[in-house]
Amino acid sequence: MNIRDRVEKLRQLMKENQVDAYIVPSFDAHQSEYVAEHWKCRQWISGFTGSAGTVVITLEDAGLWTDGRYYIQAEKQLESSGIRLFRMMDPGVPSYTKWLADVLKEGSNVGFDGNVFSIDMVKKMEKDLKTKGIELKMNKDLIGYLWEDRPEIPKGPIFTHDVKYAGKSRVEKLNEVREEMKNKGANYYILTSLDDIAWLLNIRGADVPNNPIAIANVIVAEHKCYLFIDSCKVSPLIKLELEAEGIELKASAEIQTLLGNLSNGDAVILDTNKTNIRLYNAINSSTKKIESPNITTNLKAIKNEVEIKNLKWCEIKDGLALVKFIKWLKNSVDKTEISEIIAEERLEDFRREQEGFVGPSFDTIAGYKEHAAMMHYKANKETQYTLKNEGLFLIDSGGQYYDGTTDITRTIVLGRLSDEQKRDFTLVLKGFIALSSVKYLYGATGSNLDVLARQPIWQYGLDYKCGTGHGVGFFLNVHEGPQSIRNDHNNVILEKGMIITNEPGIYLEGKYGIRIENMMLVVEDEKTEFGQFMKFEAITYCPIDLAGINKEMLTESEKQWLNNYHQEVYTKLGPYLNEEERAWLKEETREI
Numbered sequence: 001m002n003i004r005d006r007v008e009k010l011r012q013l014m015k016e017n018q019v020d021a022y023i024v025p026s027f028d029a030h031q032s033e034y035v036a037e038h039w040k041c042r043q044w045i046s047g048f049t050g051s052a053g054t055v056v057i058t059l060e061d062a063g064l065w066t067d068g069r070y071y072i073q074a075e076k077q078l079e080s081s082g083i084r085l086f087r088m089m090d091p092g093v094p095s096y097t098k099w100l101a102d103v104l105k106e107g108s109n110v111g112f113d114g115n116v117f118s119i120d121m122v123k124k125m126e127k128d129l130k131t132k133g134i135e136l137k138m139n140k141d142l143i144g145y146l147w148e149d150r151p152e153i154p155k156g157p158i159f160t161h162d163v164k165y166a167g168k169s170r171v172e173k174l175n176e177v178r179e180e181m182k183n184k185g186a187n188y189y190i191l192t193s194l195d196d197i198a199w200l201l202n203i204r205g206a207d208v209p210n211n212p213i214a215i216a217n218v219i220v221a222e223h224k225c226y227l228f229i230d231s232c233k234v235s236p237l238i239k240l241e242l243e244a245e246g247i248e249l250k251a252s253a254e255i256q257t258l259l260g261n262l263s264n265g266d267a268v269i270l271d272t273n274k275t276n277i278r279l280y281n282a283i284n285s286s287t288k289k290i291e292s293p294n295i296t297t298n299l300k301a302i303k304n305e306v307e308i309k310n311l312k313w314c315e316i317k318d319g320l321a322l323v324k325f326i327k328w329l330k331n332s333v334d335k336t337e338i339s340e341i342i343a344e345e346r347l348e349d350f351r352r353e354q355e356g357f358v359g360p361s362f363d364t365i366a367g368y369k370e371h372a373a374m375m376h377y378k379a380n381k382e383t384q385y386t387l388k389n390e391g392l393f394l395i396d397s398g399g400q401y402y403d404g405t406t407d408i409t410r411t412i413v414l415g416r417l418s419d420e421q422k423r424d425f426t427l428v429l430k431g432f433i434a435l436s437s438v439k440y441l442y443g444a445t446g447s448n449l450d451v452l453a454r455q456p457i458w459q460y461g462l463d464y465k466c467g468t469g470h471g472v473g474f475f476l477n478v479h480e481g482p483q484s485i486r487n488d489h490n491n492v493i494l495e496k497g498m499i500i501t502n503e504p505g506i507y508l509e510g511k512y513g514i515r516i517e518n519m520m521l522v523v524e525d526e527k528t529e530f531g532q533f534m535k536f537e538a539i540t541y542c543p544i545d546l547a548g549i550n551k552e553m554l555t556e557s558e559k560q561w562l563n564n565y566h567q568e569v570y571t572k573l574g575p576y577l578n579e580e581e582r583a584w585l586k587e588e589t590r591e592i
Contacts, residue, residue, distance in 0.1 A: 002049045003081040006146065006315035010045065010057055013142050019111035021100055022142055024055040029115045030194050031274045033479055034362075036208050036215070037151040039116065041143040044150075046288030048077045049374055053346040055083065056096045058103060065096045068465025069375040072509055076382065091467055094170035107133050114138035119272035119280045119291075138277055153450050154207035158214045158233050160241065160477060161202045165403050167306030170202045171245050177220055178294045181269060188268040190259075192275050195477045196296040201227065201247065203238075205477065210362050211477050212400055217255050217279075224248055229257045256282040263287065269295070297482055300473070302497040307404075307474050308521065311499070312539055314356070315519065319541035319573050321350040321399070326412060326543070327584045333414050334389040340366045342377035343387065343395065351399045361405050361478040368393045372411070373512030375466060375505070390415035392425070392512050392548070398478055404556070407501055408540050409517035423460075424506045425514050425548035429533035430456035431504035432516045433558050435468065435485070435536070436565075439525055442532040445492055446485035446500070453504040454487070462506055469501040473520055495532065498522040503534070516544060538565060540574045543588040551592055563591045 001009065012023050024046075026246075028039035030111065034051055042048070046055045050073055053066035062083040068075050074085050086093055094102065100494065101109060107464040110129065117138070125136065141578035163169050177200065181189050186320075193198055194213040198204055205214025216229040225247045235240070240251060248259075259279065262268060271294040272280075283289065303311065325347045332338060351357050367377040368385040372394035385503055387393055396409040411425065433455040438452055446469060453468045469488030470479050481494045483500055503517035518540035525533040543566060551559070566589035574582050 003045070003083070003300065006045055007057060007062055007082060007415075009146050011059055013145060014059065014111065017111065017142065018139060019137060019140060020104055020108035021056060021058045021110045022108065022140070023096070023112040023117075024057070024143060025116055025121070025196050026051065026053055026114045027118075027477060029194050029276055029278075031063070031118050031276070032194055032208065032211075032213075032215075033466060033477065034208050034211055034271050036154050038153050041116075041147070043146055045143060046078065047081055048083075048377070049434045050074065054096055054486075056100065056362065057472055058100075060398070061103065063096065063099065064417055069100075071465070073376060078482055084142060087131045091494075093190075095128070097125075097557075100134070101128050101132055104129075104134060107135070108422040109135050109137055110142035111137040111142065113143070114142040114281070115141070115276050117277050119270075119275055119277055122277045123272070133136060133350075138281075141353065143537055153230075154215055155230055155232050156206045157235060158203045158205045158222040158229075158238060160238060161198070161204045161402070163202065164392055165306075165310055166202050167304040167310075169245075170200065170240060170247070173296075174220065174225055174246070175201075176299055177295050178222065178289075181220065181222075184269055184290055184292060186267040186269040187222050188262065189220040189298060190218065190268060190270040190279065190294040191294065192279065193294060193297075194275075195473055196294050196300065197227075198297050198476060200474075201225075201242070201249050204235070208341050210400065212358065212475055213477070215444070217252070219258060226250050226255075226258065228252050238588065249533045255279065271297075275485055285541045293482065299446045300476075300500075301471055301480065301483060302495055304472060304497070306377040308497065310398050310403035311474065314401045315406060315539045315541055316572055316576070317356070317401065318399050318406040318408065319569070321347065321354055321409060321578055322410065322542045323573055323585055323588075324350045324395075324581065326410065326588075327581060329412065330385075330414070333387050335372070338387045340368055340371065340384040340387070341381065343393070347395065347397055354394040354399075354401070356402040358402065358475075361400045361407060365394065365409075367513060369512055372515075373507045373509050373511060375464075375507060375513070375515075377513075387414060390516060391417065392421060394513050394515055396515060396517065402475060405473050405478055406540070407472055407517065408517060408542060409503055409515045410542060411514045411516060411545065411548065413545045417548065419550075421512060421514075422548060422550045423553070424508075425545075426459060426464070426514075426550045426553045427456050427462070428504050428514045428516055429549060429562075430554070430558060432502055432518075433561050435502045435504070436518065436520065437535075437557075437561050439533055439535050441530065442534050443493055444534070445490050445494065446483060447487065449494075450485050450487045452484070453502065457504065457506060464505045464507060466505075468504055469520075472499045474569060479522060491546065494522050496522055496534070498525055499539075500536070507569075514548075538568075543569055543585065546588070546590070546592060549592070554592075559592055
């Protein structure tokens with residue numbers, strides 16, 4: 001079936017089930033950003049492959065809501081599908097719930113699979129639709145009826161993430177969680193987000209591509225922790241290990257039974273943004289519900305000293321892979337045929353040479369020329385470009401290592417650039433340096449600092465329709481909250497020990513894309529009578545292409561920052577390179 005056929009089949013099923021609109025989000029039953037193939041229902045019904053977006057099908061119309069990272073990609077992928085693109089970050093564009101309230105008749109029915117909708121999503125929908133008396137049907141997995149060859153829920157094995165990497169044992173982490181539960185007056189805590197579960201229990205898996213996590217749910221009680229997981233995923237040895245530390249294994253389906261058996265004297269904490277509505281409705285109605293962001297989210301966001309030490313070594317290894325790759329690319333581009341996919345694969349080869357490498361941390365974005373203007377471009381054999389010794393090549397990639405997760409973008413100059421390209425490369429660099437070098441008073445959030453990266457770009461009437469930075473997990477998800485740097489409201493204070501990316505960019509549709517990205521560690525600066533000052537420490541070590549810079553546009557302090565950074569890159573990486581590689585890096589990190 002093509003996309004139009006799938007949508008028409010869905011409409012037929014909607015009529016049979018007396019549903020006037022059907023909603024298909026991007027999430028799985030754990031509200032994950034990246035999901036296993038089994039839950040890619042939105043991709044199946046629309047053909048849109050981005051990681052974020054919601055499809056709404058009515059009997060007469062259809063729309064996809066997605067953010068600024070995916071506008072160009074979505075326009076292309078929705079062609080001929082009959083599904084309209086709603087650019088959800090643009091002024092005046094209604095949310096899909098408000099759009100439904102506008103187009104549906106009084107007393108209509110809206111259907112969706114409650115397993116993939118959070119409590120917050122349903123509450124918002126109820127609020128936006130209540131004036132029309134619209135009923136929600138939450139147990140309708142209509143895509144499941146239509147998707148005949150739908151992949152199974154993954155059943156891959158879990159493994160232990162050694163405390164020599166993690167820095168804290170699972171017993172220590174559980175004790176921290178229970179202390180917080182006690183402070184909040186709860187004796188049970190529902191944890192459904194997969195990266196939080198992996199962090200809490202020091203377990204990892206491979207159920208989601210690029211994310212070392214396993215499909216499971218957890219309930220932490222005062223003296224016991226229940227892990228709801230398919231038994232085939234847990235080896236006898238790991239089962240004994242977990243049980244010895246007070247973690248009891250239960251079948252996946254048993255979580256609803258346990259929640260239903262809670263009493264009116266119990267109090268349960270749950271994150272309404274992460275817990276799905278089906279689990280919420282399974283909780284005994286007499287049980288007290290305490291709505292709170294996941295306890296583990298804040299705990300895992302602040303890396304401990306062991307994690308930081310491991311991550312810095314991990315970043316050196318990753319930097320070595322990048323340096324070897326960039327050297328190979330620049331020396332080979334005019335001598336042999338290199339496609340976007342070949343470049344992507346070659347970089348992964350260099351990473352695989354590094355100790356402790358497990359796999360990529362996300363699908364590599366390897367975009368040449370105008371392909372790089374699509375922020376989350378994915379090269380394919382049909383449309384990929386062959387690289388030439390001219391223009392800009394953007395590569396955004398990362399690695400999963402036992403001792404950390406990396407995320408880095410470099411825009412590489414392959415040959416002659418126009419004045420406009422050099423100007424825009426330099427503007428991105430200026431924004432990148434402004435954020436990298438800021439000194440700020442403790443209490444600031446990413447929302448307070450985002451303007452620093454944008455200001456040089458705004459001066460030329462340009463902008464980028466995405467955030468500037470995100471948290472990064474430790475051998476976990478490459479996107480991790482609660483901290484971020486973006487221009488919408490975020491009240492999360494940047495704390496010592498947090499990891500955050502710095503990645504401003506310029507993306508001109510049909511022309512080129514430029515992004516420079518480092519990972520940074522939040523550290524303390526001086527303390528004065530006015531309070532504790534903070535700063536960022538760059539922990540990504542890789543040269544920024546000097547051939548892209550218009551030096552006349554840089555201030556002396558910006559030049560000094562770049563020279564200092566490049567000196568550190570050379571100092572960190574030089575000892576691990578051979579003589580030829582070291583000479584190449586010396587030239588790439590020369591003072592300007």
